Amino acid sequence: MDVNRKVQTLDEFTIQQLRDFPHATGELSHLLRNLGLAAKRVNVEVNKAGLVDILGDFGTINVQGEEVKKLDVFANDQFTGVLKHGIACAGIASEELDDFVAFGDPKSVQSKYVCVYDPLDGSANIDVNVSIGTIFGVYRRVTPIGTVVTKEDFLQPGNKLVAAGYVVYGSSTMLVYATRRGVNGFTLDPSIGEFTLSHPDIKCPETGKIYSVNHGNFFKYAEGVRDYIQVCQQKDKKTGGPYTQRYIGSMVSDVHRNLIKGGIFMYPGTTDKPAGKLRLLYECNPFAFIVTVAGGKATNGKMRILDIEPEELHQRTPMFIGSLQMMEELESYQEKDNK
Ligand code: P6P
Numbered sequence: 307m308d309v310n311r312k313v314q315t316l317d318e319f320t321i322q323q324l325r326d327f328p329h330a331t332g333e334l335s336h337l338l339r340n341l342g343l344a345a346k347r348v349n350v351e352v353n354k355a356g357l358v359d360i361l362g363d364f365g366t367i368n369v370q371g372e373e374v375k376k377l378d379v380f381a382n383d384q385f386t387g388v389l390k391h392g393i394a395c396a397g398i399a400s401e402e403l404d405d406f407v408a409f410g411d412p413k414s415v416q417s418k419y420v421c422v423y424d425p426l427d428g429s430a431n432i433d434v435n436v437s438i439g440t441i442f443g444v445y446r447r448v449t450p451i452g453t454v455v456t457k458e459d460f461l462q463p464g465n466k467l468v469a470a471g472y473v474v475y476g477s478s479t480m481l482v483y484a485t486r487r488g489v490n491g492f493t494l495d496p497s498i499g500e501f502t503l504s505h506p507d508i509k510c511p512e513t514g515k516i517y518s519v520n521h522g523n524f525f526k527y528a529e530g531v532r533d534y535i536q537v538c539q540q541k542d543k544k545t546g547g548p549y550t551q552r553y554i555g556s557m558v559s560d561v562h563r564n565l566i567k568g569g570i571f572m573y574p575g576t577t578d579k580p581a582g583k584l585r586l587l588y589e590c591n592p593f594a595f596i597v598t599v600a601g602g603k604a605t606n607g608k609m610r611i612l613d614i615e616p617e618e619l620h621q622r623t624p625m626f627i628g629s630l631q632m633m634e635e636l637e638s639y640q641e642k643d644n645k
Pocket of ligand 1 (some may be wrong): 427
């Protein structure tokens, strides 16, 4: 009997990747499987979020006598817990925590990786049932193995990322991750409780017809950004305009859609918030790595996101990311902003 081997789980995929790197220790594969486990646990709670009135409001004790945590706190606990108790991570920095967390136990200090993540991005959308997500990045530590990690291990530019990925808790739950070898997407099969390879070798289309931006801030954007947005809205045989405007207000969903279909996502700086809203470490660097590996591009309006040298754990940056040709067209309008 032929066993259906077309289904390849995340675990099988990460272990198979090891074959191409005989000297690999398997730590990165172990770390990615840990992240997948935490994502499955978060997925269960996210899917119940609509029942919170039945299960009890956040901060209360539910019928099982358990404290009902805010979902983003719950998600942060899940990712931090699996990584702390795994053998592949020496410490984490989370969008949910003011400072980084060093795992000081004897096993963890021997690990060569650190993780950064936004455990539940877009959580304000939970109560209106809009898709939300987790965003993560993996760095090789810069401090000596065997010592407790320091802030230096987390303040690395995105071009030092070893891997990055995201989970989108949507109509289906997907985990997408990139290494320098490529970007692969896994869809959670609830019948077996496994992430299974559904989108092998994802490439970002060179161009697209979707632009994503919060029009409410339009008059606060720089002139070049406003000019480009108006180009997106006009009929143009060369660019194929007018484009379609799609903006969910959940970065993981907006960027995931544009990665698959082609498009551009913009969260520009504004006159009152020149650095924009999105966090460099937890949101922008991981997505910049993923989209760049897939053939797209990401900048802050002046330089590649991946080349920014971080100075603070929670620093923000303007973010422009998406299909290469659309990014290059945007840049031609931004030249006036950078004079
Ligand atoms: P605005 C969600 O709060 C988030 O951090 C991203 O997921 C999303 O892209 C952005 O903020 C939306 O911000 O200001 O347009 O509501």
